[in-house]
Amino acid sequence: MQITGYISASLLLASSWLLSACGSDIKLPPVDPNSRALTIDFNEGSAGWKSGFADYPAGQEEFYELSAGSSDLPASLGTNRKGYKLSGNNHSDDLFMFITKKFDGLQPNTRYGFQFKVRFGTNAQKNCMGVGGAPGESVWIKAGVSKTEPLAVNNGAGDLLMNIDKGNQAVGGSDAIVLGDFANSRECGDSNIDYMRKTLQSERGSFTGVTAEDGSIWILLGTDSGFESTTSIYFMTLDVIATKL
Template sequence: MPPQGALPPVLKAVQITADFNQGIDGWKGDSSDYSDADKPENLVFEQRALSAPLSGKGYYVAGTNRSDDLFLYVKKQFGGFVPSASYKVTFTVKFATDVPTGCMGVGGSPGESVWVVGAASDIEPKSVINNGRNELNIDRGNQGGGGKAGQVLGTIGNSVPDCGKAVFESKTLKSKEALTVKADAEGKLWLVVGIDSGFESASHLTFQSVVLDAEPVK
């Protein structure tokens, strides 16, 4: 509640933009969706230079899926929202990928079986142990399906159909519909982007930018 005599906060659209060419300060990476028997290997979350013909830097995310499921994600909390207000949010995610389309792989395709996910939550997304399995504590969905706090934007496969040729391209994915989320009591939201792999081997991509557009629910 606003102080006595103060005007209530004004509901308005909010846009959050993360440009990973400028840095990854405040962002943290983690993994989920596995048990002790199939922990992921070779996890990397760091800013790296983009490979030619691209230029600049991005947030490099990588890991080896040892089962049939692995979620790699990065997160950061942002303010600027009205406390406890509901918003309809959409995501625009740009990333660099050298993974071709139409290729076969163990458990699935390295391109079409690795999904890009956008999520938002009033509570901090964390990897927690549930019945012996490491899982995310928010309902962001799983693999090709979305959840109450997250949605699948597309896959990491690029436009190259040659499975024996790695060519780096930038790819941009956008929400097809809005997701309704609620800001916390301090007017903050956690923004999450990640990749969910059904491909039982190594996956990687480099996030270049993320935009969250939030329209208040009036």
């Protein structure tokens, strides 16, 4: 899939980039003339997106209850709509769940600054205690880019690890940045345990990446967990701005 051409600031401001973030609004800045923008709506399906899991023992997929794919959203997130669902039971206290897709249309072998804004559904109330960590604040949302396909590969000792540098849990790496955590705005113990929408975004200048020889990049979106139980997330939309440096 190709990243869209240059978008003017006026067109961007007229579009629906203003989204709700658990009761507050988050807006990415206008795209400048050296930038390109991409908007993904997972309600339209998951064509071309690949899912994966890392930081767990190979062959333990059933024990970890791993699942991924396009799924109907819970009613509290919208009726008759779909998202990309990732789910797993984090027995390793370090499970990484991700989706990735290749995009074309940027200049080859060129460094870009990338900004991300992701909207997702979360049922993890804030300030709760959990095994190994909190179900909300100890599950970190990450986004990034790589010129090679992000894959979970066997390290030779029986563990599946990422072939890119996504960092670990609350720390980002050279190929991924921490956007925030999985906690929603409801206090722990609230009787309403329905999923809520949450939006996170990165700051301009906080992350850069280099394109491949053909001008392509792989976009990565995922969760890095220190909570030793089940996390199920519904990714709804993803906005990316790539600015040539």
